[in-house]
Amino acid sequence: MTLTAAHETATSYDLGPARALSCRECGHEVPLAAEFACPRCFGPLEVAYDFPNVTRASIEAGPKSIWRYKDLLPVPTTVAEHPNTEPGLTRLIQADRLAAALGVRKLWVKDDTGNPTHSFKDRVVAVALAAARELGFTVLCCPSTGNLANAVAAAAARAGWDSVVLIPSSLEQAKITTTAVYGGTLLAVDGNYDDVNRLATELAAEHEEWAFVNVNVRPYYAEGSKTLGYEVAEQLGWRLPQQIVVPVASGSQLTKVDKGFQEFGKLGLVEPTPYTVFGAQATGCSPVATAFEAGHDVIQPVKPDTIARSLAIGNPADGPYVLDSVRRTGGSVGHVTDAEVVEGIRLLAQTEGVFAETAGGVTVATAKKLIEAGKIDPDAETVLLITGDGLKTLDAVSGEVGPTATVPSTSKAVREALAHLA
Amino acid sequence: MTLTAAHETATSYDLGPARALSCRECGHEVPLAAEFACPRCFGPLEVAYDFPNVTRASIEAGPKSIWRYKDLLPVPTTVAEHPNTEPGLTRLIQADRLAAALGVRKLWVKDDTGNPTHSFKDRVVAVALAAARELGFTVLCCPSTGNLANAVAAAAARAGWDSVVLIPSSLEQAKITTTAVYGGTLLAVDGNYDDVNRLATELAAEHEEWAFVNVNVRPYYAEGSKTLGYEVAEQLGWRLPQQIVVPVASGSQLTKVDKGFQEFGKLGLVEPTPYTVFGAQATGCSPVATAFEAGHDVIQPVKPDTIARSLAIGNPADGPYVLDSVRRTGGSVGHVTDAEVVEGIRLLAQTEGVFAETAGGVTVATAKKLIEAGKIDPDAETVLLITGDGLKTLDAVSGEVGPTATVPSTSKAVREALAHLA
Structure with missing residues (x-):
């Protein structure tokens, strides 16, 4: 029995302290892989760990980013050596x-x-990218309406990965610009976020080298x-x-x-x-x-x-x-x-x-x-x-905030405005 | 002679290792104060120091902000204890x-x-605020068209100081919003940046409790x-x-x-x-x-x-x-x-x-x-x-970047767009 269990959760991936994926509903464990739903009950999978000995001193001696906690995350031990956005320690x-x-x-x-x-999305995307690399993915993807799109496009650019980001075409120009500037593929879909999300799930099933951070590598990302x-x-x-x-x-x-x-x-x-x-x-x-x-x-x-x-x-x-x-x-x-x-x-x-x-x-x-x-x-x-x-x-x-006063460009006008405010 | 020199540069301010203000042109030294021009030659003043013993270890043991270098800056030894934006270590x-x-x-x-x-302006404003507090100022001010306005308004809000920020009224709405949101007095002046700058210099001379970070406390700020x-x-x-x-x-x-x-x-x-x-x-x-x-x-x-x-x-x-x-x-x-x-x-x-x-x-x-x-x-x-x-x-x-493609919300359209891009 013990042998079978050990075999079931054996893995050749270096994902640090991550031991297996465990179902949050039924507790069933599966080996580390790009899975997000329990094969037995369809409950969500999350990462289970065997943590090494970690001390305050070992953490404090680490990088000034989330990688100071790498021994507690599902990422390769060499994670900090790959180009990444180095988020955290805000x-x-x-x-x-x-x-x-x-x-x-x-x-x-x-x-x-x-x-x-x-935004905090840089944290989850950095972990997703590190796990995705180890799991064999080569393209970083997501459906998003904002912060996640920025984080994925930036992380992929920094890592030298291709990215595919799906957004509703109705998104504000500013949010389109702040994603598009990083390059990568940015698909604007004439639909709402639910449509975009559905399309992302379909694409994740069709492209085995595409890691949709919040879909097929979600357990690591989270x-x-x-x-x-x-x-x-x-x-x-x-x-x-x-x-x-x-x-x-x-x-x-x-x-x-x-x-x-x-x-x-x-x-x-x-x-x-x-x-x-x-x-x-x-x-x-x-x-x-x-x-x-x-x-x-x-x-x-x-x-x-x-x-x-x-x-x-x-x-x-x-x-x-x-x-x-x-x-x-x-x-x-x-x-x-x-x-x-x-x-x-x-x-x-x-x-x-x-x-x-x-x-x-x-x-x-x-x-x-x-x-x-x-x-x-x-x-x-x-x-x-x-x-x-x-x-x-x-x-x-x-629409809620603006200048306290708008005045002509003379000392007198400025003095009067200030006196009025005092 | 030595006595006179010592007296000339004596100060009761705690500005850490700062010893005096020194003219960058003629080398003349004046005591630490809210001065920015040499009384002898009108050259710009900058901070002169007597540095204490500083080691890599003492810096590394400091805060994860610019205050790890406080022993090398013209700020009180207690600087980190006052509310400030804690910039740096980017x-x-x-x-x-x-x-x-x-x-x-x-x-x-x-x-x-x-x-x-x-922006880097948070660094200079944090130092200016710390020095200004020690020098007896109570209001934080600047003329600006953007980054400095944001940094001054935010630093003043965090410190509980009043602020006075002067901007050209033609400034983009976004830059007005990102300053106005912090509260304080935001004066929009119907003029260009030169006009605003001139008005700021006049106000600095009229209000002895107003620290214009880039005017009357500029040597510290810089x-x-x-x-x-x-x-x-x-x-x-x-x-x-x-x-x-x-x-x-x-x-x-x-x-x-x-x-x-x-x-x-x-x-x-x-x-x-x-x-x-x-x-x-x-x-x-x-x-x-x-x-x-x-x-x-x-x-x-x-x-x-x-x-x-x-x-x-x-x-x-x-x-x-x-x-x-x-x-x-x-x-x-x-x-x-x-x-x-x-x-x-x-x-x-x-x-x-x-x-x-x-x-x-x-x-x-x-x-x-x-x-x-x-x-x-x-x-x-x-x-x-x-x-x-x-x-x-x-x-x-x-105007330069945007979606790679805009497509209808169907799997087929997305697949075709992606195939076209590949």
């Missing part, structure tokens, strides 16, 4: 002014806009989000925060941050102190919040209608696991209107000098609402994950 | 694909788009650019590169990178190996390149006309010092057309996944030209400084 800033504005004792902002293409949890813990001085607020699109990120915290505890890198995970959604796409509030285990899909387009996934694959994480840790999932999203963006910018995309506005505004509702403990330390950049969603605020 | 990536495209042996890209507001040189040397493994290409606007950055390399050598942090500094300008604003080519010591001001607006300073204050650095190290100053700038942006994005603003396109394209002209040695290692983000100058490339 700022964790103590946010005293935002804390005061929100009425909490201690707050931190994890600012992932510092990544190479200015693990990249663990590094957000690792970094928060390391940057807090090797300890877990008491509370963390994470935006929810597919829900993958929230579950992986939770997984990262748990792994650090189990590995003895931090004290396994209790923590609470909160999810944040836009009201216009809040299927997970709705299920949470109703006490359901199943997510009812919705048709998204929100300015927070990077979170606009109406049928979130990891929604049920978000509910598990949040309920297990005593948290909750909140949601906010588009007007509150804009207020959240402005509040964060004006108190901490961090200009977030709409998803960041969702996180800040949801935190505010959960504090006001007494769900987030104002006396416990809280971390907010800011996962994307305001420069990519300028339209959300461009 | 990626230095080995750029093998760009090297191959340019026909050189070894190339590195210093990607300063990873800073909090995505020192922030040394950290680009420090980081390159540290990230290369504590050694100097053989060649470096730096974009030239006022010219300050180039001279400070040079100063940083020299300081590291003198302090024994690196071997003081020879290096060559190259300057890069847009042809439409190339007064330093023109003076270099003509063998002049004096810069003839020009009226800028280039898409590289962040480099469009027609009368560069540090131009003569750029000529000194470049000539002393055996380098040169090149310039490129706007069409070449766009090609430079695209080449960098397509080979290394780094999307630079127009200034970055100037750097890449000038490097290409200087390699072709035999001025940059293709067998010597070269570093390119990429100092700002393509997301801020989308217009430069938006």
